[in-house]
Amino acid sequence: MTKITIMLPIYCQDQAVEVQLGGLKEQILQEAEVMVVDQCGRGATSLPARKVLEREKRAIELPGLYDNIAGMRNHALSQAQGEIFLELPPNIRLHSEACKALLQAVEQNPKAAMFYSDYQEVLPDGGRERKKLMDFFGDITERFDFGHLRVYRTEALRDLGGWDESFNSAHDYDLQLRLMEKYEILQVPQVLYDVLISEEEHEAANIGASKLFFPGTGKYGGFSYLFYDEREEKEIERACQQMLKRREAFLDHENQTVTYSEAEKFPVLASVVIPVYNRERFIAKAIESVLRGTLKEIEVVVVDNGSTDRTKEVVRKISQKDPRVRLIENHENIIALSLNLGWRAARGKYIAQLDSDDEYLPETLQAMTDHLESHPRAALAVSYYDLMDESGDVLEEFGVIKHLEYSRNNIMRCDGAGAVRVWHKKVIAEFGGFDEKELGHYGEDYDLVLKVTEKYDLDRVHQVLYRYRRHPDNTDAKRDERMKLWNKTVARHRALKRRRELNWRLGEEQLAEGSKQ
Structure with a gap:
């Protein structure tokens, strides 16, 4: 037999x-x-x-x-x-x-x-x-x-x-x-x-992955999915979208507009939130890249997660010279908690994220806030970024990372939406901030992108406005791979459930509206 x-x-x-x-x-x-x-x-x-x-x-x-x-x-x-x-x-x-x-x-x-x-x-x-x-x-x-x-x-x-x-x-x-x-x-x-x-x-x-310090399958490790050829990318997108439709989780409704009352005023236009842990080598470069920017109506909120090196000392020294820089001391090294402490303490209309070893370009905040001011359907805007090495030299062989594969449906299979991410503060608050309980150490921002884009738009600003540094001490390289995959899977399955319920609710509303006519 x-x-x-x-x-x-x-x-x-x-x-x-x-x-x-x-x-x-x-x-x-x-x-x-x-x-x-x-x-x-x-x-x-x-x-x-x-x-x-x-x-x-x-x-x-x-x-x-x-x-x-x-x-x-x-x-x-x-x-x-x-x-x-x-x-x-x-x-x-x-x-x-x-x-x-x-x-x-x-x-x-x-x-x-x-x-x-x-x-x-x-x-x-x-x-x-x-x-x-x-x-x-x-x-x-x-x-x-x-x-x-x-x-x-x-x-x-x-x-x-x-x-x-x-x-x-x-x-x-x-x-x-x-x-x-x-x-x-x-x-x-x-x-x-x-x-x-x-x-x-x-x-x-892994010639590419060895330079990117991002474990994963493929030539470019965890970045490999960004380098599919166009035909392969479109096929993968189609398979994902068909799955979402079978599960009644495909979104095709029109999103809402972010609105403000006349009473809502802000001391600054943008607050840059930087969570940090033991980054004495890079934190000054990160902060200074913001302060050099053309937009001056800003503040920098640095949330230290209990650093044991000279990170806090470096930040205090900068804040003494420039009062736009504030330090919040958090004794728990939980990234979602740090982000929540940062945006809640922030005074800006917009919240811009910056990792402690990355950098902005001079025009970053001006370009991002200009876009959000003129596009009220967008709850967050995301730019293109360059990859750079430990010394700050751009890794030219990888080109500009554009994340043009993004859509509110395709994001369900992607690992992120890109950087720099700039949000309306009130939208972060509307969705309760970043998940500290289940996604405290990874996937917290991806989870919030999934939630927010079910109601509002994510817009792409077609400029390189962020420098993403890859080096042996990258947090991504040191995190447990199983935890990373688990957290992203949790976020995706929660999104599947929410999207099914949203589609059912929208369908019922359409039926009710039709019966009135």
Whole structure:
């Protein structure tokens, strides 16, 4: 009886199949079929495919030419006899117990339809490095790291209609989203395969991420999603939007306007809030970048989170020379608490955020407040930014970060809206400020962006007005990756619930309005 269907794709004439064959031969569980999908033979069986067919007795050839990977997989799925369906990519060697462990996981977890596991990288020098993956807890972005092998329950794949062949790039992401709505995704707690890393891959890995000090998958680590090509980005956006529509969480209503009464007056136009912890090297540069600005109706509110270095001393020295700078001492190092202390103490109409190791440009606050003054539907405005290194030199190779992928729907899969962020103070107050309870250490500003844009607009100011410094001591680089993903996932799932309720309420209001006419 066939337990597992293994699809082995052949993509090029010089594809090395020995690694894949070695893993198949060593399997403890042998009740498997191997489907060789030859994409490079063009009518005649290619040399790599012939090798597999000659050396693997369970292998059968599945002929056909396909428009994309989704079509290829769907054809294999239509012929599959196994309870489990998996694609075995090049340079992947299954461990001997892999098929047996996967079958056990499928049998023991009837609600799960997709499985993944830890793996081991085999480096060019023979070194081995285990890659420990996180448990899956509902991430709705395309960036969750499932490793190199996704394994599916065959009947669930068929129930979902397989892969959507209208996607050339986002087929796996779309399937992940549809699968999550009906089934579970489960991590098998074992190392089940090796990934052989070539010399070229090893040298190229994370060249960009090493300069950005932002862990994550892809060449640019956590920034990688900002560098998709346009076609891939549009496909991913479409998959996300389709998911939101299925969940009744897609927003298409007209947002409201931020209004003020004549009685609302402000001593200054903009307050810059800077939370800080142990940043004696950079805090003066951050503050001085604000004070050098062309807008003079401003104040700087620095909230120290219990620094143990000379940070407070540096801030006090600046405040003695310029009374527009104030220091608030907070003894708890909780970023959301610091932001709340800062904006509540601020006297400006607008609240501008500045991280303690970043910098403004001279025209930053003038440009941002001019935009907000002339665009009353915008509750916050966000500019473009440059990345700079520890010394303040712009990292030209990464270009200007524009976040043009932003929309109030697409933000549900993005990690942020960009910087500099300038808010109406009254709007922050309307939504209760930043979440200290659940998102105290990360994701607090992302969460507030999600809330605010459900009612008001976020506008993009098309200028570089912020300098984002990347260095080894970046807070992003030091935070626990699981906590970061958990906090963002919490924020997104709360937003899904709010948006469904908002759409239901708006729908009821439209029905009531229609019945009056």
